[in-house]
Amino acid sequence: MKRKIRQERESEIIEGFYQLAKEVGLENASIAKIGKHLDMPPSLIMHYFPSKDLLIQDLIRYILENYQLIYEPIIEHINVAGVLDVHALVERLFSREWNLLFDDGVFYSCYAMIFRDSSVRGAYKELHLALRKTLEDILNQDVDQAQKNTRQLAEQIFVVVEGAYYYLAMIDDEREYQEKLNFFKKQVLDLLESEVDADMRK
Amino acid sequence: MKRKIRQERESEIIEGFYQLAKEVGLENASIAKIGKHLDMPPSLIMHYFPSKDLLIQDLIRYILENYQLIYEPIIEHINVAGVLDVHALVERLFSREWNLLFDDGVFYSCYAMIFRDSSVRGAYKELHLALRKTLEDILNQDVDQAQKNTRQLAEQIFVVVEGAYYYLAMIDDEREYQEKLNFFKKQVLDLLESEVDADMRK
DNA sequence: TTATATTGAATGAATATTCAATAAATATTT
DNA sequence: AAATATTTATTGAATATTCATTCAATATAA
Numbered sequence: 001m002k003r004k005i006r007q008e009r010e011s012e013i014i015e016g017f018y019q020l021a022k023e024v025g026l027e028n029a030s031i032a033k034i035g036k037h038l039d040m041p042p043s044l045i046m047h048y049f050p051s052k053d054l055l056i057q058d059l060i061r062y063i064l065e066n067y068q069l070i071y072e073p074i075i076e077h078i079n080v081a082g083v084l085d086v087h088a089l090v091e092r093l094f095s096r097e098w099n100l101l102f103d104d105g106v107f108y109s110c111y112a113m114i115f116r117d118s119s120v121r122g123a124y125k126e127l128h129l130a131l132r133k134t135l136e137d138i139l140n141q142d143v144d145q146a147q148k149n150t151r152q153l154a155e156q157i158f159v160v161v162e163g164a165y166y167y168l169a170m171i172d173d174e175r176e177y178q179e180k181l182n183f184f185k186k187q188v189l190d191l192l193e194s195e196v197d198a199d200m201r202k
Numbered sequence: 203m204k205r206k207i208r209q210e211r212e213s214e215i216i217e218g219f220y221q222l223a224k225e226v227g228l229e230n231a232s233i234a235k236i237g238k239h240l241d242m243p244p245s246l247i248m249h250y251f252p253s254k255d256l257l258i259q260d261l262i263r264y265i266l267e268n269y270q271l272i273y274e275p276i277i278e279h280i281n282v283a284g285v286l287d288v289h290a291l292v293e294r295l296f297s298r299e300w301n302l303l304f305d306d307g308v309f310y311s312c313y314a315m316i317f318r319d320s321s322v323r324g325a326y327k328e329l330h331l332a333l334r335k336t337l338e339d340i341l342n343q344d345v346d347q348a349q350k351n352t353r354q355l356a357e358q359i360f361v362v363v364e365g366a367y368y369y370l371a372m373i374d375d376e377r378e379y380q381e382k383l384n385f386f387k388k389q390v391l392d393l394l395e396s397e398v399d400a401d402m403r404k
Numbered sequence: 405t406t407a408t409a410t411t412g413a414a415t416g417a418a419t420a421t422t423c424a425a426t427a428a429a430t431a432t433t434t
Numbered sequence: 435a436a437a438t439a440t441t442t443a444t445t446g447a448a449t450a451t452t453c454a455t456t457c458a459a460t461a462t463a464a
Contacts, residue, residue: 005429005443006443030418030420031419032418040444041444043422043444043446046422047443047444048443051420051421052420052421103317105314105318108313108314108317109311112307114371115307115310115371116307121371124372159361159386159389160362160365162365163361163363163364163365164365167360167361170323170326172320183354187358187361207409207463232454233453233455242410243410244455245413245456246410248454249408249409250409252455254453254454
């Protein structure tokens, strides 16, 4: 049972790191501060993560795992109802719960690392490919959508979703936020409800 | 002429800061390192920028100013030809020259600050509004586009552009990059070439 | 002569990391 | 099952380095 303590401590540290980074920013989340935050000597953190690089690597893994959870209710619904609820999908893609699953500030701080660290870049790319692939699979389970080029459709949708999140983060005013949000939702809905034309076909 | 020295030194420092941040990452660009990079004592940097916060603020201003330059050739062309070259616009929006105007790594590192610094958030929002507004103005100068709801169109286009840049940064392979790039260009082109329908009208 | 520019040395606080010592859990031998 | 040996977990103190910032002194320009 020696493995258990290690695993528990490791995820305790990663979660504490993430929570602290959320509060003070990734660049200000030092090992000493993580220790204080968790009431744990810094040397113990170093025991489990011999360098800060490893800590950051695992933080990124942790964030990207959380990111995936967005689909759960959609997949559940399609399994029960047998048909895709397009509106529910759009709602979920733009749900604020997604914002609860992970913090945008930490997420973009880590994202900024892709420009100088190829392993971070690889991890991020893998995540985004997986997000697209899962959406494609979901679309393929629906009679109407399956007629279209679902891979392309999934890509088009995600470009809008990602562009939207990027932009929405700048908006303070709640009314304006809702306005823009509805606008983006409609943009995705238009993609989903488009007819099957020549270059949409599989 | 005392003003001149100050101005010159200030922009020398900001540019040096930017260049260094490009190389080693924003979080690693310390005042001492900027000094070494510019062959200048750190105390001189502190003389012109009494705190690092001010330095970062000006760096952001500097980056955002560069960002605007993207439109120059488009505006020039429309002033000469009197009509908008849609394809040239799309090419420019996705031109790699944009990547030369500023560094994505530094840009996103600064962007990540919007989540904890409202003045950075404000500056970024202002930039993005300006980018949309300029595009709207450009569209309004064209006979065909002016019939549409150009504000909405500009927003739709930028969501795709921003989502695209976000995604493209993860791609290493040149072939794959070009493929995706063409895909994104087409997505924008479809928006620009769409007919004027009910909710597209002004 | 007065304001600004520039220098180099010094500050204390914070940084990641190391180390030796102890405590606790697990494995091995009686 | 008890006793011993051996890994692992945990602690606190210490390391050298880097950090932003301050200061007094000097040089240069207005």
